[in-house]
Amino acid sequence: MSDRQKVWVSQPLFDDIVARLHDHFDVTQVAEVTNHTPEATAAALREVDGVLVTLNERVGAAEIAEASKLRAVCNLGVGYNNLDIAALHAQGIVATNTPDVLTETTADFGFALMMAAARRVTEAEHHLRAGKWQGWNFKGLLGADLHGSTLGILGMGRIGQGIAKRASGFDMRVLYHNRSRLPADIERDCKASWVDFDTLFAEADHLVLVLPYSAANHHIVDAAALAKMQPTATLTNIARGGIVDEAALADALANGRLASAALDVFEGEPVVDPRLLALDNIVLTPHVASGSLATRRAMVGLAVDNLIAALGEGPDAGNPPTPIAGIKDAKRPGTA
Numbered sequence: 001m002s003d004r005q006k007v008w009v010s011q012p013l014f015d016d017i018v019a020r021l022h023d024h025f026d027v028t029q030v031a032e033v034t035n036h037t038p039e040a041t042a043a044a045l046r047e048v049d050g051v052l053v054t055l056n057e058r059v060g061a062a063e064i065a066e067a068s069k070l071r072a073v074c075n076l077g078v079g080y081n082n083l084d085i086a087a088l089h090a091q092g093i094v095a096t097n098t099p100d101v102l103t104e105t106t107a108d109f110g111f112a113l114m115m116a117a118a119r120r121v122t123e124a125e126h127h128l129r130a131g132k133w134q135g136w137n138f139k140g141l142l143g144a145d146l147h148g149s150t151l152g153i154l155g156m157g158r159i160g161q162g163i164a165k166r167a168s169g170f171d172m173r174v175l176y177h178n179r180s181r182l183p184a185d186i187e188r189d190c191k192a193s194w195v196d197f198d199t200l201f202a203e204a205d206h207l208v209l210v211l212p213y214s215a216a217n218h219h220i221v222d223a224a225a226l227a228k229m230q231p232t233a234t235l236t237n238i239a240r241g242g243i244v245d246e247a248a249l250a251d252a253l254a255n256g257r258l259a260s261a262a263l264d265v266f267e268g269e270p271v272v273d274p275r276l277l278a279l280d281n282i283v284l285t286p287h288v289a290s291g292s293l294a295t296r297r298a299m300v301g302l303a304v305d306n307l308i309a310a311l312g313e314g315p316d317a318g319n320p321p322t323p324i325a326g327i328k329d330a331k332r333p334g335t336a
């Protein structure tokens, strides 16, 4: 029997990059895109020393309860609300994510969604494909301008800052709200001004959500927050579905209290609330904001580096490049 460490790769990725794992470990790779049940994830984790997982797999206390060998959980994504970091760290398991490599690609897509919502791009396409275009209609499908308007960004981390920088090419005024105000030099670089939550919602012509999800901000965009927005405004969410109360959003869009929205993330992914599906004034995409080929390859490369290092192999043994905070307290390879 091999004495090499065992790893599980939960979804099909890029074989040429995953091949680097084979140099160090016995690899079990799932061949088809799979919605693993919590029981199936737990069963896979029981057998291995480390895993590469995606946002599809929840890894919490229940899933690791019998994973006595598990020492590393490497997430393919910058967001890691699918992991219970406290539970992992309590068992001395290293957790990592993939920041930075996806920043610009995700900011590009956030901007694209915002433009699509403002200018009703998908609605116009559906209109055409449905054979409803009867001739040039001067007053048909009128949208809202981006140039010269006010962009609001809720959550001004790396991706939020990327969106702000793109906005200066459109001569937009940029407001943001974050728990903590950014240093003055970053605000200057982004040409962005901090405002409180209520002001952000009231003044944004186009509001983009880019904040990390946590229990504390569950449904932070609820009926009361939406009511603060202008009826001509748009809302774009590339963060996590749980940040928005989807029923309240569907209501606001249906009743003309908000002009349009664009969502790349949903509370019950991959299930989308039928009230959202029924609306014309919303752009819906299946969580693809980081999905350029180059970036998805970079994410896999970084996650593979993390897994190799976290399991004490390769040139960075014991020092994965992008650990999730709190790792200092976690058990490292070769320590008790």
Ligand code: DGY
Binding pocket: 076, 077, 078, 079, 080, 102, 239, 287, 288, 289, 290, 291
């Ligand atoms: C992330 O990395 O958190 C993204 O949502 C994945 O596309």
